Amino acid sequence: MAALRAAAAQATMRFGKKPPHADYRTLRFRTYLGTLPAPPAAYDVLATRVYPRLGVTNAAELFPMDGNLDYGDCTIAAAAHAGTTFCGMVGERKIMPEAAVTALYLQLGNNQDEGLVELDVLNYWRKSGIGGETIFAFAKIDHKNHEHVKQAICTFGGVYLGFQVQENCQADFKAGKTWVPGPLTEDGHAVFATAYDAAGVTVLTWGNTQRATWDWWDDCVDEANAVLPQQADDPAFAPGFALDDLRRDLAGVASDAVQDGTAAASAPSRRKYRYTCPAGPAPIDVTDAVYDAAREVIVQPMAAATSAVENTLIVECREGHYCSYRMPPDRDADGPPANDAVEQIGAPLGTKAAADWDALRAFADPVKGIERVDKFTMFLWGGGATLATVAAGFGASSGMTWSHAGRWTFAVAVALMGLSMTCALLAMTPIWKIVNPNSPDLIRAAITTTQRYRRSWLIPSVLCFALALVVASLVQLANQRSAPPSISPSVSPRSGPGATRPADSTKSGRT
16 A cells, blocks of 8 residues: 555546535435444444455555546546445455546546536446446435444445545645645545544545545535445345335336436425415325426526525416415425425415416516517617718718817717717627526516616616717807808909099199
């Protein structure tokens, strides 16, 4: 191990875990704890169940670097390490080749070395397998609950986790130091935890084992999953674990409609809230429709983003019938056992309220959005034509017998008109934003924000337009005042050969 750390000290390892993705349908580990005994104070699956069966004492022999020096493939490398651990627990030595690790990583990343999402890896692992091995299931762990983390390690052999990297992560690994909390970076890393004690945990990463404190865990870890190997499908594998409940929930998974490894969307037993429509001959469960409406988003030309909260959603429970539902902030939180979900009864919309909702929702109608863009285009062309006409008039005026002051006054009027039209164009410019078309709160907030945004540009537009008219009315006055005084030449009453020549007053006398 020391030799491996010395080699790693000369290199820079890679990170490649993207931020966690959440799915309310994902199975929760705490739901299936059943009657499992409390975990021991300390446990090491490698020392207890792997090394003795394989005759190995060096982690580097079983858990190689797997290309993590050259690629950000830690999510696949951690899964490969977990697969080796699962096989070792039953006495089989199986190590996924490094080339296979990097090839799968690039395959799932569309040949881009940009990291992967752990949930996507878990889904693929269960459906298609990694290293030739599929898993029976996976369940999300509340990573702040140390007892559940310990339970997953001692029961199923480890925890597949991700963490936000602290600044000294690589330096401490190379020096053989325990990971402790520190300033966080924007990088994420995936590892597989195989041991714990009162001081912290031990994880597999970069071809070796690494110690970390529980304080580090609480500060850096942002997701953790219990991975159940295929052997866990045997009731004798983990006596006391609620295997039947797990099988029931897995049976509800629609393999193509939802992500593998998640509870079925049609079974709301694990959701915290259950939504009911009271209208009609008998109440009906519309939980799926409400959750789908909460996730629906469309892109619309709005002035600016809004920070409003979705306090309510309006859902079409039946054709032509709407109900309003309260949406608590924790609607995606872990659900209680079946039939204990908090019931939310919808408030049916009357005829007038439904008509008002249709009018409000039209603001988020994609067709209306396209119409607004078309109107803006027409306004843009019309405004450009008007401005061009005014500019042409100014160009023609330069040839007139205007004074210098008159031409400058007219130029100022044209400039103010152009500034007015520019402000008007900015007020009408559509800026595309995301909005939930089922949320009256977000739509009203979007309308209010749009009005404020347009007013901020329309007010200076109107002022500039008014000033342009005032300045334009002063053009003639400026032209007259600055014109040179008119000089009329002195012309004699008669001219020509027959005209009488005036007498020369300087001459007198007789002939």
